[in-house]
Amino acid sequence: MSKNRLIYLPLGGAGEIGMNCYVYGYGPVDKERLIVVDLGVTFPDMDTTPGVDLILPDISWLEARKDRIEAIFITHAHEDHIGALGHLWPKLKSKIYARRFTATIGRLKFDEFGHPADAITVVAPRPETVEAGPFKVQFIPVAHSVPESSGLVIDTPAGRIVHSGDFKLDRSPVVGEPWNDEMFRDIAAERPVKALMCDSTNVFSTHQGRSEATLGEPLRDLIMRSRGMVVATTFASNVARLKTLAEAARAAERSVCLLGRAMRRMVAAAQESGVLKDFPPIVSPEQALEVPRGNLMLIVTGSQGERRAASAQLARGKYLGLEMKEGDLFLFSSKTIPGNERGVIKIMNAFSEMGVDVQDDAGGLYHVSGHANRPDLEAVHTLLKPSFLIPMHGEHRHLREHARIGLSKGIGAEVVTNGMMIDLSGNSIDVCEYIETGRTYLDGSVLIGAMDGVVRDRIRMGLNxxxxxxxxxxxxxxxxxxxxxxxxxxxxxxxxxxxxxxxxxxxxxxxxxxxxxxxxxxxxxxxxxxxxxxxxxxxxxxxxxxxxxxxxxxxxxx
Amino acid sequence: MSKNRLIYLPLGGAGEIGMNCYVYGYGPVDKERLIVVDLGVTFPDMDTTPGVDLILPDISWLEARKDRIEAIFITHAHEDHIGALGHLWPKLKSKIYARRFTATIGRLKFDEFGHPADAITVVAPRPETVEAGPFKVQFIPVAHSVPESSGLVIDTPAGRIVHSGDFKLDRSPVVGEPWNDEMFRDIAAERPVKALMCDSTNVFSTHQGRSEATLGEPLRDLIMRSRGMVVATTFASNVARLKTLAEAARAAERSVCLLGRAMRRMVAAAQESGVLKDFPPIVSPEQALEVPRGNLMLIVTGSQGERRAASAQLARGKYLGLEMKEGDLFLFSSKTIPGNERGVIKIMNAFSEMGVDVQDDAGGLYHVSGHANRPDLEAVHTLLKPSFLIPMHGEHRHLREHARIGLSKGIGAEVVTNGMMIDLSGNSIDVCEYIETGRTYLDGSVLIGAMDGVVRDRIRMGLNxxxxxxxxxxxxxxxxxxxxxxxxxxxxxxxxxxxxxxxxxxxxxxxxxxxxxxxxxxxxxxxxxxxxxxxxxxxxxxxxxxxxxxxxxxxxxx
Missing domain, CATH: 3.10.20.580 (Ubiquitin-like (UB roll))
Structure with a gap:
């Protein structure tokens, strides 16, 4: 047996949905060369983190070993995967690899921080391969709810790893590459997959996932039926959805106006990086004021009830001169993330008071998830036939359920949560160490530790x-x-x-x-x-x- | 036209789900004799009311007119209908009427406050009639999720009002009287219904409601299949559910133990007031420790993730010596009320970490709602044929949707929210006044106004x-x-x-x-x-x- 080992250490995302940060290492014990996959954030709430601006992974373990880091790979441009990059990169200064759209978003962030744009290298999908120390890494295009989402094939001397990234099995994703069974079969045929690190978000959804393309017709029908102004909200990064919404508007002879900084920024980045073509022409908010309400559709930020986003502003009154009125329609082409219900419901009621009709996702008619459901996950297990299944991107209950599915099919599976370092070199999944890790808070302009007591004191003053x-x-x-x-x-x-x-x-x-x-x-x-x-x-x-x-x-x- | 008028004024519950308090008045302008229906609470949250213990309706309008109050009627024993009675009764000192079970709960509360038990009078259902000044009031038994829930028939010189209370159309409610079309038809036949004030909670649920009795078999199957200890949580006041759960346990040869003060109190009150018969024998927590896990079922408080309830305590470790272990089952025979998701999910994950299987309501297999769904509401409109429909017990969006249903069927309907006083004497619903009203906070042991700035300062310190x-x-x-x-x-x-x-x-x-x-x-x-x-x-x-x-x-x- 070689003295080198292959390790996996999640620093975020394993035991929570958000703040993804995974470390792989290969080499002699405590001298492993490292790669980092994703540097995401999670969002604060009043109950546990009042006054905090953002929650970042605690990367002190990485920082102390930064000379051993070969590269950072970003799988896609969602904040829970890329959001901490600008804040934490100065502590690591490592080279970053991403696909074009993700790199475009990353560079916009770097620009704000004054970090060098050339720290981020654009990589084409497999077969292009990044050599990073003992690792050979390929980006594999998967469908998700943001353009150019990717899994990673990570080849190491101790075997091949597939890191799924966030994905769904969408064969008609509207924007980007359709799901391709053949590619996954090839990956496993080329070299056996030792371990699959796999998205677990929707493991409790027992029906097969539905394609983004199924939304076109219902959305068109809904918008065609409406008489007043139509306002739709969804995640700004869901460029496919923006396209579907805009095309439905065009079919209903409505001009489209995008409201919210994130919305305009995403569309610009998607157009610039070439992933978004044929987007219907957009009118500015000033021009929108001149368009009859029945011929106008706004696509706005704030599907989760965020206080400062466009939807909340419209719920409070005028926003850039635009205003909701009796007979208008407000559509949530989105699902409420658990914990955000109060904010969303508040907006729904504010619109109700204005006489605006509020339409939610109608049980999936106007929204589909970007994550693979249980039968889809099982399909991927079957395609890749990994020796080990390590569930990631989920709360403990998701990871446990996903591991259980693997075990029931004879795949070695283990619940590995943040801070657990495992050794994958042998024929079993061995826990080698528990790393002291946690969360870092961006509080105003400074980073503080979650255990510093600052937030605890705020909570106490807030309560007492x-x-x-x-x-x-x-x-x-x-x-x-x-x-x-x-x-x-x-x-x-x-x-x-x-x-x-x-x-x-x-x-x-x-x-x-x-x-x-x-x-x-x-x-x-x-x-x-x-x-x-x-x-x-x-x-x-x-x-x-x-x-x-x-x-x-x-x-x-x- | 008489100089007397019939007024309706909600002080809570109209524009929110919770804190129900409705006022009816009859007499000359500003000299109307008044009755109050329900005095409920709503619950604080960290976002808007940190440190607050309970939220009560602001009854200053009533207090200033307390010599005009004939009586207080309590429709049922849920906290959002009875929870403020002990706190606010000293400000009104009016006579209280309720059915036996509700009165039992009310007297337990009065006992804690040192208020006189005889302030609460037990009333039998219709045809028994309470005369309260110009009002003649009957309690009409309806099915809900607490024993002896009631609507009210309120007869006034200006016409008959039906105040629905919280209800569902359950023809086999396990505990209490089944829904009875005939009784409602009689009410309308006896005297035309001028106005129906109607529960709106489930107006967005488009399928017909299901009976409590449908849960027996699935629950029995689930519990029979389990090997380890089974722990189920539901609202303590849902006595029918407790009975169904306990009977399922008995069928699976398990001893039943109730955990949580509210749970034991409710069962005792239900037995004492005669509504709960044949409840299987209960073992104490001490006795439960001697029972093999596979023969034990706990029924516990805390279905909403409340920090101090039994379920949260078990999620943190031992509770009264009892402890969850790998292979046990934890069942939520309940639905998460919007806003409580974080607390519930936290408990689910804590159990997952212990190796406990967590079962949610499985889309309705293990839980049914206590409120009438849309088709059921429409059935009641048809049975009662009211001239006016005033939706209540709902957020603005629920009230608006419910009013819209009424209007579409030719019933005069209006969205009337907290503080809006309407005149029902004529042939239309006329708004006569907007009362300045709001919320009162129980903060520690003192009552403070929501606008006093105390909580605002706490929020600011908590954030900044x-x-x-x-x-x-x-x-x-x-x-x-x-x-x-x-x-x-x-x-x-x-x-x-x-x-x-x-x-x-x-x-x-x-x-x-x-x-x-x-x-x-x-x-x-x-x-x-x-x-x-x-x-x-x-x-x-x-x-x-x-x-x-x-x-x-x-x-x-x-």
């Missing part, structure tokens, strides 16, 4: 309010004046009707009057006592223990 | 962090020592790597060194300047403007 007690002591540790209490996020009055801040000040005054010099001379003891009193009195008065900050100032001899 | 700057000035307005900055919920260091608090203190020091006596002598100006500097410097350093509290202390001549 914040009480500040200040106190001045003179040179002989005597209290000067009174303790002063300021409250934020707390009821003004307690249940007795008394003003809470005054009750707290009175109680602190009592305490300080009888406190011994030993306490008064000791900042820590004094602060602890004040904190305890504030929390206890607040509990009695308002049934809540606030966060407390104590500032003790001591005057010094001039 | 909180910076405190303190400063001491002597008798001649000279700065003593340095300004002191404390930060909470903010990154320790800015993007330059410098400690943020120190940077802020230095900048404040610079400013104070050059500030004129005019500013230093003026608390407001000084605070404003300090706040501005803190926000501006923080923006530069960390890309974020924190909330700022400034405490200026002035030493006074001894």
């Amino acid at each position: 309010g914040h009480a500040l007690a200040t106190l001045i002591l003179d040179e002989s540790d005597d209290v000067m004046g009174d303790a002063w209490v300021e409250l934020m996020g707390l009821p003004e009055r307690g249940k007795t009707g008394a003003v809470l801040a005054e009750t707290l000040e009175a109680e602190l005054g009592d305490y300080l009057g009888r406190a011994g010099t030993k306490v008064l001379a000791d900042d820590d003891k004094l602060e602890e006592a004040i904190r305890r009193i504030v929390r206890q009195v607040a509990m009695e008065e308002i049934g809540k223990k606030p966060e407390v900050t104590v500032v003790v100032s001591r005057l010094q001899e001039g | 962090g909180h910076a405190l700057a303190t400063l001491i000035l002597d008798e001649s307005d000279d700065v003593m020592g340095d300004a002191w900055v404390e930060l909470m919920g903010l990154p320790e260091r800015g993007k330059t790597g410098a400690v943020l608090a120190e940077t802020l203190e230095a900048e404040l020091g610079d400013y104070l060194g050059r500030a004129g006596t005019k500013v230093l002598a003026d608390d407001d100006k000084l605070e404003e300047a300090i706040r501005r500097i803190v926000r501006q410097v923080a923006m530069e350093e960390i890309g974020k403007k924190p909330e700022v509290t400034v405490v200026v202390s002035r030493l006074q001549e001894g």
Whole structure:
């Protein structure tokens, strides 16, 4: 047995849907040469990450080994795969490979950060091969919900790996290459597949996936039937959908206007990189104002209810002069991602109040998923016949279900979650190490660790309010004046009707009057006592223990 | 035309699902005698109401007219209909009417508050009639997902009103009276129905609703097939479901154990009030520990992922000594209410990590809704033939859709939302007034207004962090020592790597060194300047403007 080993280490995306980042390594133990697949983000929420702007994988493990990184490969241009590239690349400075459209999006990001565009190299699909140390990597075109999505064939001295990327079995994807059984069969015939790392998003969907092309007719019918303005939202990166929507608009003799920065940017990038041809002509928002409502269709950002996107702006009133009115139609050509329901429902109700008809995806009539369903996943297992199946791109329950399917068909399968490093060199999947990893938050303009306590404190203040007690002591540790209490996020009055801040000040005054010099001379003891009193009195008065900050100032001899 | 009028005013539940509170009045303008139907709550969330314990209707309008209130009627024992009764009754002190099971739950609540149990009067269903000033009110049994759910027939001199309550057309509801077309036909035959106030929750569900009884067989099959321990969760108040689950357990030769306070309380109340008979014997958690896993079934609280409920506790580890293990089954005999997805998914994944099989409702196989679907609503319109249809118990989009159905069938229908007072005396639905109303928060032990700014400040601190700057000035307005900055919920260091608090203190020091006596002598100006500097410097350093509290202390001549 060689002393070299083949390792796999997910740093994000395995145990969650989002923030994809996978590492492969080959070489002697702790000297493996590494490649990184994807550097994505996930999105914050008020429950767990209030005030955070973006959530990135914690790549400290990679950073400490950056001299061993041969390359970064980006499978496609979704934010959960490419979103962290601009933020984290300066820590790795490695060469990046992607297909043309993905590279175009990546370079737009690099441009914003002032990173060099030539760090990203455009690669054509298989048979073109990137040599990266001991790895030989090919991009394999797959259908998904963004142009030029790719899986990867990763050849190593220890065997061939197929990293599926995000994919669906779409034989008529409207934009891009149709799914091709033959290519997958060839990949397995050429060299046996040792391991398949496979998308697990839709493992619980038991019916066969449907093609993007099935949406054309229903969308055309819906738009033809409408009398007022039609506004449709979908993910900006779903260029095939934008095309289908725009063509349906054209069939209904409507001018198309794109609203939202991401929407215009994606269409421009898709046209520039050659993946989007024959897109119907677009009118500007200013021109749209001149078009009769019955002849206008807007395609807008904000399918997930994002507060700043075009759909939310239209739900609040005018946006670039355009406004929804009674008799208009608003279409969600999209599905709500779990967790985003409140935002989406809020928009639906705001439109309802305006008299606008809101149409959801009607159980799939106006939207199809970009991920392979269970029967489709099984078809891929059959085509590739891998020795091992390592489910990825899923929460724990998805990975477990997907592994179970593999095992039931005699494929060696294992649930491998973020931070688990496995050794694939032998005839079994062996866990070799648990890496301490987690998440990094982009907070305003700085990166902070998820465990730094910053967000924990915000959550506590958000839940419990914040009480500040200040106190001045003179040179002989005597209290000067009174303790002063300021409250934020707390009821003004307690249940007795008394003003809470005054009750707290009175109680602190009592305490300080009888406190011994030993306490008064000791900042820590004094602060602890004040904190305890504030929390206890607040509990009695308002049934809540606030966060407390104590500032003790001591005057010094001039 | 009489000078008396018949009014309807929803104070909650019309434009939302939750917090139901409806007012009817009859009499001369501004002297109408009033009845209140339901006093429910809705639940807070981190996005909009962090730290809040419960959300109650704002009843200030009612409180100001409490001498005109004849009675409060509670249609059923769900929290969104009865949950505010204990909290708000002291403000109204009116007589309360409910059916036996609802009264039992209400009295349990009253007991906790120390309110008199005899404020709640038990009423038998129609033909028993409560006379409340100009109103004659009958309880009409309907099927729902809690025992003895009722609609109301409200007779007034200006006509008959049917207030549907929450209902479904269930002809085999397992517990309680089956749906009875005849009774509804009689109600309309006896006296024409002027207005139907109607549940709108499921107006977008286009298939006919299914009976609770359809669940028995699938649940029995599922539980019979399981080898390990089976744990099922559903709403504690769904006593019929508890019975179906317990009977399925018995068929599978499993002992049943109820976990969660609400679960045990509901079953006890249902047995005590006579609505639940033949419930299989229950073992205590201590006894359950002695039962082999394959012969045990737990029925637990927490179907919505509530952090403190039994299901979440089991997902975190042991609960009362009981623990989930590999090969066990966890069943959600429930649907996730929009907005609760994150909590539910978190539990699913925690169980997945333990090797527990998680089963959701399987698209309705293991759960049916308690509300009437669209075809069922239409059947009720047809049975009652009301002159007016006023949709209630729905978000705006539900109310609008429901009104549209009524209009399409020639029924006068109007979307009436919280705070809209309508006059039903004539031949049309006339809006007579918009009442300023909103929400009241139970926060710890005190009630605060939604607009008091308390929760707004919490949200801001949660998003932006909180910076405190303190400063001491002597008798001649000279700065003593340095300004002191404390930060909470903010990154320790800015993007330059410098400690943020120190940077802020230095900048404040610079400013104070050059500030004129005019500013230093003026608390407001000084605070404003300090706040501005803190926000501006923080923006530069960390890309974020924190909330700022400034405490200026002035030493006074001894």
